[in-house]
């Protein structure tokens with residue numbers, strides 16, 4: 001994983017980019033959805049190996065899971081604004097796997113589980129992998145992770161949001 005901060009910032013960015021109505025709960029749900037896939041680290045406690053379809057970076061990091069989860073939230077919390085909900089939640093959930101596939105460590109991401117159990121990385125992997133567990137996060141490793149996420153996640157997300165704001169202000173003056 002990238003760290004929960006890195007993932008969460010992307011969820012924030014996606015929501016701000018798509019949701020012009022400041023929908024209630026959507027931002028919170030989106031940020032939560034960016035972190036949710038890593039609940040699969042529990043698999044280690046049940047003795048499920050990393051490579052397994054239900055192991056870490058397995059099914060919960062897949063495209064199908066993002067779809068099912070976004071469908072579920074759309075039908076429960078997002079009934080009044082279905083399109084925005086499904087887009088934001090789907091992209092936020094999937095963004096988790098996409099970021100993981102750009103990290104320097106661990107095993108690849110099972111985007112196509114259950115249809116294909118292979119794990120994938122992107123060719124370009126600038127983000128330092130985050131340690132699993134809180135204790136190890138508060139270390140030099142944790143600092144390096146935050147720094148690399150700042151460079152490769154936080155800065156781009158805020159540049160995109162700023163560009164969008166400028167563009168909107170510009171268009172509204174016309």
Ligand SMILES: [Zn+2]
Nearest residue numbers: 001037038100
């Ligand atoms: Zn992950």
